[in-house]
Amino acid sequence: MKVLAVYGSPRRKGNTSILLRRAVEGAREAGAEVEEIVLRDLKMSPCLEIYGCKKTGRCVIQDDFQDFHDRILESEGLMLASPIFFYSVSAHTKILIDRCQSLWVKKHWIDQIPTGAGAFKRKGLFISVGATKGKKLFDGVLLTMKYFFEVLDVELWNSLLYRGMDFEGDVLKHPQYLEEAYGAGKDLVAAIKET
Numbered sequence: 001m002k003v004l005a006v007y008g009s010p011r012r013k014g015n016t017s018i019l020l021r022r023a024v025e026g027a028r029e030a031g032a033e034v035e036e037i038v039l040r041d042l043k044m045s046p047c048l049e050i051y052g053c054k055k056t057g058r059c060v061i062q063d064d065f066q067d068f069h070d071r072i073l074e075s076e077g078l079m080l081a082s083p084i085f086f087y088s089v090s091a092h093t094k095i096l097i098d099r100c101q102s103l104w105v106k107k108h109w110i111d112q113i114p115t116g117a118g119a120f121k122r123k124g125l126f127i128s129v130g131a132t133k134g135k136k137l138f139d140g141v142l143l144t145m146k147y148f149f150e151v152l153d154v155e156l157w158n159s160l161l162y163r164g165m166d167f168e169g170d171v172l173k174h175p176q177y178l179e180e181a182y183g184a185g186k187d188l189v190a191a192i193k194e195t
């Protein structure tokens with residue numbers, strides 16, 4: 001079983017990256033083949049809104065998005081981690097999300113599948129960390145993830161959302177969060193196996 005793990009933070013050793021790495025370990029322990037993608041290492045243009053994808057549902061911009069496109073279609077699970085930047089996702093993550101408009105076009109314009117119709121082919125885990133402690137800290141990203149995951153045919157199976165961590169590695173002071181991430185990776189694979 002293939003699971004894709006997408007690191008959305010610009011920090012390689014940031015809080016979301018540490019958590020996602022633990023989730024990857026859990027998923028591997030449960031038997032999944034996990035491919036890791038670090039968005040900051042990719043060359044990916046933002047969506048140019050030219051709708052070159054209208055004919056085939058494939059984005060026409062030739063860059064590293066093409067590889068992501070193939071990998072997500074081959075996978076049964078997705079784990080995505082992004083820090084909170086201005087109540088939204090990181091710019092790296094947002095670029096990926098917007099490029100997936102090509103998959104939205106394929107689903108809704110080309111294949112004419114109505115929004116919300118059909119069972120999900122994949123299950124996903126979303127991990128996010130913000131510095132502050134506000135009640136609404138994750139409202140924006142959860143809405144974005146709901147609709148982003150739907151485009152990828154991913155059911156938002158679970159979200160791990162942590163407040164009050166700002167500096168690189170702050171999450172290491174919370175072994176419980178690391179355990180939760182490990183467990184979530186493991187449980188995601190178990191949940192995929194059950195379907």
Ligand SMILES: Cc1cc2nc3c(=O)[nH]c(=O)nc-3n(C[C@H](O)[C@H](O)[C@H](O)COP(=O)(O)O)c2cc1C
Pocket residue numbers: 009010011013014015016017082083084085086087088129130131132133137165166167168169
């Ligand atoms: C550009 C930028 C914007 C941020 N915006 C927010 C914000 O709106 N709310 C918040 O609580 N933290 C905000 N933060 C803090 C990060 O969410 C926090 O440091 C988090 O731990 C970073 O995760 P990472 O180490 O995985 O990158 C921001 C940080 C940066 C660099």
